[in-house]
Each structure stands twice: as C-alpha cells, then as structure tokens.
Amino acid sequence: MDAHRRAGQNTKPTAERHVPVLLSRSIQLLEPAISAAAAAGRTPVIVDATLGMGGHTEALLSRFPELTVVGLDRDTQALELAGARLAPFGDRVHLVHTEYDGIREALDGLGMESVDGVLFDLGVSSLQLDEVDRGFAYSFDAPLDMRMDTTTGITAAELVNTASLEELRRIIRTWGEEKFAHRIAHAIVQGREKTPFATTAQLVEVIRAAVPPAAGKSGGHPAKRTFQALRIAVNEELDVLTRAMPAAINAIGVGGRIVVLSYHSLEDKIVKHAFAEGLVSSAPAGFPVELDEHKPYLKSLVKGTGKPSEEEISDNPRAASAKLRAVERITERRAS
Numbered sequence: 001m002d003a004h005r006r007a008g009q010n011t012k013p014t015a016e017r018h019v020p021v022l023l024s025r026s027i028q029l030l031e032p033a034i035s036a037a038a039a040a041g042r043t044p045v046i047v048d049a050t051l052g053m054g055g056h057t058e059a060l061l062s063r064f065p066e067l068t069v070v071g072l073d074r075d076t077q078a079l080e081l082a083g084a085r086l087a088p089f090g091d092r093v094h095l096v097h098t099e100y101d102g103i104r105e106a107l108d109g110l111g112m113e114s115v116d117g118v119l120f121d122l123g124v125s126s127l128q129l130d131e132v133d134r135g136f137a138y139s140f141d142a143p144l145d146m147r148m149d150t151t152t153g154i155t156a157a158e159l160v161n162t163a164s165l166e167e168l169r170r171i172i173r174t175w176g177e178e179k180f181a182h183r184i185a186h187a188i189v190q191g192r193e194k195t196p197f198a199t200t201a202q203l204v205e206v207i208r209a210a211v212p213p214a215a216g217k218s219g220g221h222p223a224k225r226t227f228q229a230l231r232i233a234v235n236e237e238l239d240v241l242t243r244a245m246p247a248a249i250n251a252i253g254v255g256g257r258i259v260v261l262s263y264h265s266l267e268d269k270i271v272k273h274a275f276a277e278g279l280v281s282s283a284p285a286g287f288p289v290e291l292d293e294h295k296p297y298l299k300s301l302v303k304g305t306g307k308p309s310e311e312e313i314s315d316n317p318r319a320a321s322a323k324l325r326a327v328e329r330i331t332e333r334r335a336s
Contacts, residue, residue, distance in 0.1 A: 019316040020055035029326045033116040033257045045115040049100040054082030074099045074149040101243035114253040123263040138223040141201035146234045176229030183210045245274030259326045301326040
C-alpha cells in the first residue's frame with residue numbers, strides 16, 4: 001500500500017474511481033420523462049438523490065443537453081469531488097448537502113415545485129468504500145467511523161462501545177441479517193471491557209473469533225454482515241429511505257419516473273412497499289365502482305426487479321447484488 005493509500009487518499013481521477021451501476025438501463029428508463037418535458041417546452045429536471053461522485057449525473061447531463069440535475073448527498077467529500085467533476089455543466093447542475101429524504105426541502109430551496117424524475121443509487125458509495133480512513137471497509141485497518149456525513153452523528157466506534165448487548169444483537173440480527181448476531185454482540189461487549197474499540201481491525205478480529213470458521217466458507221467475510229448492520233445503524237439509512245420514497249413520489253409530476261438501485265433485501269423491501277401502495281387500486285373490496293381517487297397512481301416499468309448483466313458484473317463487481325425497480329407517475333394523486 002502506497003503512502004497515499006495509507007493516508008486514506010485515493011489519487012485516481014474521480015471518473016476512474018466511480019463506475020455507475022446499471023447506467024444505460026437507468027438512462028433508458030428516465031429518457032421518456034426527460035423527452036416529454038422538453039417536447040412540452042419545459043426544462044427537464046432530474047433529482048439524483050444519491051449523487052456520490054456524480055457518475056450517473058454526468059452521464060445524464062452529457063446525454064441530454066437540455067437537462068438540469070439536482071444532486072443530493074449527505075457526504076461533504078462526495079459533494080466536493082462531484083462538484084469538480086460536474087463544473088463544466090455550469091448552472092445545469094445544483095448540488096445540495098442533505099440526506100435523500102430532504103428532496104422536498106431541496107426543491108423548495110431552488111423554487112421547484114415538481115421534477116421529471118428521481119434516481120436513487122442506494123447503499124455505501126464507491127468513494128466511501130475506497131477512502132480507507134472512512135472505516136466502511138472491513139478489509140482495511142482504519143478509524144471505526146462509518147458516518148456518511150462526517151459533520152454530524154455518532155461514529156461506529158461510539159456505537160459499539162456504548163450500546164447494550166441486546167441493542168447490539170438487535171442491530172446485527174435485524175440490519176445485518178446475521179445468524180450469529182448474539183455471539184458477535186457478546187464478543188463485542190466482552191472485547192470493549194478490555195480495550196474500547198477504535199479501529200476496524202480491532203472489530204474484525206473480534207468478529208472473526210466469534211463466527212465459526214466453517215461459516216466463512218459459504219457466507220463470505222465473517223465481518224461483512226456486521227459492518228453492514230453498523231453502517232445502517234450509524235447513518236439511520238432505512239429510516240431515511242422510508243421517508244424518502246413518498247417524498248420522491250410526491251416530487252414527480254404526471255409522467256415523471258423514479259428509478260431505484262438497491263443492494264440488499266432490507267432496502268429493496270422498503271422500495272417495493274412504497275411503490276406497491278401506488279400500483280394497486282385502493283377501492284374497498286366489493287366496491288361497485290372504482291372512483292378516480294382509488295385508481296393506481298403509479299405504473300411499474302420493470303417486471304420484478306432489473307439486474308445487471310454478466311458483462312457489467314465482470315466490469316464492475318460491485319454491481320453484482322444490484323436490484324433495479326422503476327415506476328412512472330400516472331395520476332396527480334399524492335402519496336401519503
């Protein structure tokens with residue numbers, strides 16, 4: 001590892017560090033809404049709710065010269081890198097420091113009532129995984145932080161050093177879907193009594209000792225699920241996503257589209273549930289006439305979930321677990 005990597009800095013150009021997942025499919029799904037707005041004489045607007053290093057946004061702005069993108073991210077480092085990458089597009093891009101449930105407030109701040117599309121690329125970003133000192137990766141020794149927004153909130157170290165045994169077990173079991181949650185939580189509590197956790201390597205060592213060796217042969221790295229759970233807890237990711245989905249639905253006009261890329265079942269379940277409410281009639285069973293207010297207000301654009309091709313997975317291994325869902329708004333009805 002060179003000096004830059006030891007210092008937690010990746011010196012590759014931003015465009016080389018971030019390979020957008022399902023890029024062509026995402027653009028294809030958003031294109032009809034963008035084209036319809038342009039044909040109607042309006043400036044099309046897309047919200048990139050998880051800007052990251054700006055790969056999806058750069059591709060959209062390049063593909064559609066009439067488009068404006070509002071990019072949201074809670075990570076100030078991501079906003080800085082994306083801002084430099086997207087600077088050539090000038091006032092066609094507006095960057096906002098906020099979590100993705102802040103869509104409405106961000107649009108209000110820009111004087112925008114509605115938009116033509118919203119894109120979510122959920123989970124931890126390439127930037128956060130690659131920057132060693134952020135503490136997201138179990139493969140590097142780093143400060144145990146895991147905050148997507150380093151300006152606020154508790155760190156993963158604070159969480160594992162203060163949470164009760166039962167709280168740790170619940171977090172690891174629920175958000176990591178880890179069957180050895182109790183053993184890992186117990187080991188963490190015992191370990192912190194000797195030395196408080198400060199680094200990822202300390203935590204990995206304790207988890208590795210708590211998980212039966214045979215489990216690693218089929219389940220991947222023994223710390224994978226625990227790190228996912230702690231990251232979700234530190235950043236309140238699922239709570240934010242639960243609020244963000246209706247906010248996104250309410251933000252798009254008729255003909256507007258939402259595309260969501262998720263990477264684990266917990267995210268996908270929230271997205272699926274939020275969309276399901278709008279995809280079916282709300283008329284009471286046996287109701288003789290379906291009133292307009294009972295009609296579905298969303299239309300699914302993908303059968304089940306879209307997945308990356310083998311070629312894309314080969315080019316970008318992080319795409320392997322991606323699932324894509326997409327809907328179009330078909331009535332003015334507001335989500336609850």
